[in-house]
Amino acid sequence: MIYTNMAQGEFISRPNRFIAQVDLAGERMDVHVKNTGRCAELLTPGARVWLQRSGNHKRKTGYDLIAVEKDGQVVNIDSAAPNAAFGEWAAQSGLFGYKPTLYPERRFGASRFDFYIEQGGVGSFVEVKGVTLLREGVALFPDAPTERGVRHLHELVAAAAQGYGAYLFFIIQLRGARYLSPNWETHPAFGEAMRKAREGGVHLQARECIVTPESMAIGREVEIRL
Structure with missing residues (x-):
């Protein structure tokens, strides 16, 4: 996936989860943060950031915050990017067969999954999670x-029990992760749900991304350790 109309700035602060203040060419301005997660390890004062100019003149903010530099590499923090990159990758990966049909936002049970993928009469539900947190080489x-x-994990287990393919993809929006693990410290229940999902027939996969300020593409598979 490709971004256009990009500009480089410097992060100042984040007054709330939707807004960041940045220095762009010497001007202090509010920009939209396309990620409601904490991103506390990334969005630190003085960090180099990349912004995309919005084409919507009715918006209060003229830019979206897309990426940030951390430890010498570019990290994409656009929460819409993992789905877009996965959609491009899944269509030609071969994992779901030859030329599968991808349907975004399909409901099953009480959940709406990111994708329903069908090929040759076989259907799979897929949930995609973007990952931006890396500590000591471990994606969390x-x-x-x-x-x-x-x-979502409970619903994927139910889908697998009914004969559907069930997948959870972690799209790591940076490079260099040795492996991915649940963030047991932050939310142990999610880690336990991952273990039960794997036992219940849900396919878990993590992939890192090749990231530049103007692009993001899915790369190699990363080990998952539970």
């Missing part, structure tokens, strides 16, 4: 408690 999810994420 979630960075904040997510009861919705726990529910």
Whole structure:
């Protein structure tokens, strides 16, 4: 996936989860943060950030915060990017067969999953989670408690029990993770739900991404340790 109309700035502060203050060419301005997670390890004062100019002149903010530099590499924090990148990748990966049909936002039970993928009469529900937290080479999810994420895992187990394919994909929006693990400290219930999901037939997979300020593409598979 490709971004256009990009500009480089410097992060100042984050007054709330939707707004960040940045220095852009010497001007202090509010920009929209396209990630409601904490991102506390990334959005630190003085960090280099990349912004995309909005084409909507009716908005209060003229830019979206897309990426931030951390330890010498670019980390994408756009919460819409993992689904977009996964959709591009899944269509040609071969994992779901030859030329599968992807349907976004399909409901099953009490949940709406990111994708329903069908090929040759076989259907699979897929939930995609973006990962931006890396500590000592370990990718961690979630960075904040997510009861919705726990529910998704329970619903994927139910889908698998009814004969559907069931997948949870972690899209790591950076490079260099040695492995991915549940963030037991932040939300142990999510880790337990991951263990039960794997036992219940849900396919768990993590992949890192090749990230630049203007692009993000899915790369190699990363081990998951529970």
